[in-house]
Amino acid sequence: MELIILINPILALLVLLFVVSKMFNAFIILVWQPFVMTRRFKKQGISGPKYRFLYGNIDEINKMKRESYLSVLDQNSNDIFPRIFPHYQKWMSLYGETFLYWNGTEPMLCISELELVKQILSNKSGFFVKSKIRPEFFKLVGMKGLAFLEGVDWVRHRRILNPAFSIDRLKIMTKLMVECTLRMLEEWSDVKREQKKEMNREFRRLTADIIATAAFGSSYTEGIEVFRTQEELKKCCVSCLTDVYIPGTQYLPTPMNIRIWKLDRKMKNSVKKIVDSRLQSKQDYGDDLLGIMLKSCESERNERKLSIEEIIDECKTFFFAGYETNSNLLTWTTMLLSLHQDWQEKLRDEVFEECGKDTKPDSDTFSKLKLMNMVFLESLRLYAPVSLFSRDASKDLTLGHLKIPKGTTIFFPLMKMHCDKAIWGSDADKFNPLRFENGVSRAATHPNALLAFSMGPRVCIGQNFAMIEAKIVLTMILQRFRLSLSGEYKHAPVDYLTLTPQYGLPVMLQPL
Numbered sequence: 112m113e114l115i116i117l118i119n120p121i122l123a124l125l126v127l128l129f130v131v132s133k134m135f136n137a138f139i140i141l142v143w144q145p146f147v148m149t150r151r152f153k154k155q156g157i158s159g160p161k162y163r164f165l166y167g168n169i170d171e172i173n174k175m176k177r178e179s180y181l182s183v184l185d186q187n188s189n190d191i192f193p194r195i196f197p198h199y200q201k202w203m204s205l206y207g208e209t210f211l212y213w214n215g216t217e218p219m220l221c222i223s224e225l226e227l228v229k230q231i232l233s234n235k236s237g238f239f240v241k242s243k244i245r246p247e248f249f250k251l252v253g254m255k256g257l258a259f260l261e262g263v264d265w266v267r268h269r270r271i272l273n274p275a276f277s278i279d280r281l282k283i284m285t286k287l288m289v290e291c292t293l294r295m296l297e298e299w300s301d302v303k304r305e306q307k308k309e310m311n312r313e314f315r316r317l318t319a320d321i322i323a324t325a326a327f328g329s330s331y332t333e334g335i336e337v338f339r340t341q342e343e344l345k346k347c348c349v350s351c352l353t354d355v356y357i358p359g360t361q362y363l364p365t366p367m368n369i370r371i372w373k374l375d376r377k378m379k380n381s382v383k384k385i386v387d388s389r390l391q392s393k394q395d396y397g398d399d400l401l402g403i404m405l406k407s408c409e410s411e412r413n414e415r416k417l418s419i420e421e422i423i424d425e426c427k428t429f430f431f432a433g434y435e436t437n438s439n440l441l442t443w444t445t446m447l448l449s450l451h452q453d454w455q456e457k458l459r460d461e462v463f464e465e466c467g468k469d470t471k472p473d474s475d476t477f478s479k480l481k482l483m484n485m486v487f488l489e490s491l492r493l494y495a496p497v498s499l500f501s502r503d504a505s506k507d508l509t510l511g512h513l514k515i516p517k518g519t520t521i522f523f524p525l526m527k528m529h530c531d532k533a534i535w536g537s538d539a540d541k542f543n544p545l546r547f548e549n550g551v552s553r554a555a556t557h558p559n560a561l562l563a564f565s566m567g568p569r570v571c572i573g574q575n576f577a578m579i580e581a582k583i584v585l586t587m588i589l590q591r592f593r594l595s596l597s598g599e600y601k602h603a604p605v606d607y608l609t610l611t612p613q614y615g616l617p618v619m620l621q622p623l
C-alpha cells in the first residue's frame with residue numbers, strides 16, 4: 112500500500128515532466144525559433160511576410176495561387192512568373208528580391224542574386240544540402256535515389272550511374288528514341304488534313320515510352336503501371352503541399368495516407384516486376400541504366416554496389432525525372448514554334464538540309480542542328496520545366512554578405528532569374544533564340560545564367576539524354592507536319608512540380 116502511495120506521485124511527476132518537455136519543444140519550434148530567425152534576418156535588412164502560428168504563410172500562398180490559376184495570359188506573353196508564383200511576385204515587390212517567408216514553421220529564404228546562387232550550387236563541401244522534402248514525396252521518387260541522397264551514398268550512386276549516360280550509351284539510345292517516336296507518328300498517320308492534337312498528352316506518352324525503353328528495356332505498355340501510379344501519387348503529393356506538415360502524421364491511417372500507402376505498394380510491385388524480369392531473362396543484364404545498376408550488385412568492389420532496394424528507388428527516380436521534364440520541354444518548345452512561324456520554318460529548313468525529308472535522324476545529326484539547339488535553349492530559359500529549386504543550410508553559414516542560420520531553406524526562383532533584364536538584356540522577356548548564337552556561356556552577362564539543368568556537382572545527370580530526345584522528336588515532327596496553335600489554346604502555365612500547361616496544348620497539325 113505504502114509502495115503504491117509512493118509510486119503514484121513519482122509517476123505523476125514523470126508524466127508531468129514529459130508533458131512539460133514536449134510543450135517546451137513545441138514552444139521552441141512554433142514560437143521561439145520563428146521569432147529568433149525573423150530577428151536574425153531583420154538585422155541583416157531582410158524581411159518578409161509575417162510568420163503566423165503553425166501555418167506560417169501557407170494560407171496566403173494557397174489563396175494567391177488559387178486566384179492566379181483562374182487567370183489566362185496573353186499567348187504572346189512570356190511574363191509567366193507572376194502567374195506561377197504570385198506570392199513571390201508580391202513579396203518581391205514589397206520586401207525586395209531577397210526575402211524571408213514561412214512554409215509552416217520552416218524558414219524559407221528566397222535568393223535570386225546569380226552570384227550567390229552559383230556559390231551555393233557549386234559548393235562541394237556539403238554545407239548546402241538537398242532540401243528536406245515531405246515524406247509523401249519519397250514514395251514518389253525514392254529516398255535512396257540519386258535526387259535526394261547526400262554524401263558518400265550520393266557519390267557511390269552517381270559513379271555507378273554516370274556510364275549509363277555516356278556518349279556511347281546515348282548513341283545506342285538514339286536508335287531506341289527514334290523507334291519510339293516512329294510509333295507515335297504511326298498513330299498520327301490518320302492525320303491527312305489539318306487536325307487538332309493535344310500535344311502535352313502526346314508528349315507525356317512518348318517521353319514515358321522513351322525512358323521505359325531506353326533506360327529500363329521495358330516499354331510503355333510494361334511501364335504504364337508505373338507511370339499511372341506515379342501520376343496518382345503525384346496528385347496526392349501536390350495536394351499535401353497545400354497543408355502544413357506535422358511530423359509523424361504520415362503514419363496516421365487518414366484516407367489520404369491509406370491511398371498513398373496503397374499506391375506506393377502498387378508502384379514498388381510494378382517496378383519490381385521490371386527488375387525481376389531482367390534478372391531472369393539475361394545473363395549479362397545489358398548495358399542500359401537498369402543493366403548497369405544490376406551489374407553493380409555483383410561487383411567485387413564494395414564501394415560500387417547498389418542494393419536491390421536502392422535500385423528500385425533509382426528506377427522510381429528515373430521514371431519520374433526522365434519523362435515529366437522532357438515532355439514539358441517539348442510542349443513549351445512546340446507552343447513557341449507554333450506562335451513563331453518564322454522560327455518553325457527556319458528549323459524545318461535546317462532539318463531538311465542536315466537530315467533530309469524522309470531520313471531518320473541519327474547520332475551524327477544532332478551536332479549539326481545549330482538553330483534547333485538555340486531554340487531549345489531559349490525554350491528552357493523562358494519555360495524552364497523545373498522552375499524552382501532549393502538547398503538547405505546544414506549549419507550556420509556565411510554566403511556573400513549574408514549570414515544564414517542552420518536549417519534555412521534557400522529558394523532560387525529560376526523563372527525570375529531567367530528573365531532578368533540586367534543579365535539577359537532589354538529583350539529578356541522576348542523569344543529570341545539568336546541570343547544563344549555564340550553558345551550558352553556568352554548568351555548573357557553571366558556565363559552560368561542559364562540554370563535549367565542546374566550546375567555544379569548536382570547538375571542534371573540526364574541533360575544530354577533530354578536534349579537528344581527533344582531534338583529527335585522535333586526533327587521527326589517537323590519533317591512531317593506544320594504546327595499552329597489551335598484557337599482553343601489557353602496560355603496558362605502552372606507549376607505542378609514541373610512547369611505544365613494548365614489546360615494542355617491543343618495544336619493544329621497540317622501534313623506537309
Ligand code: HEM
Nearest residue numbers: 258432433436437440497500563564565569571572573577
Ligand atoms: C528538360 C529536361 C530536364 C530538365 C529541365 C531537368 C532539370 C533538372 C534540374 C534543375 C536538376 C537539379 C535539381 C536540384 O539541384 O535540386 C536535375 C537533376 C536530376 N535530373 Fe534532370 N532534368 C531534365 C531531364 C532529366 C532526364 C531525362 C533525366 C533522366 C533520364 C533526369 C534525371 C535527373 C536526376 C537523376 C537528377 C538528380 C541528379 C543528382 O542529384 O545527382 N533529368 N534535373
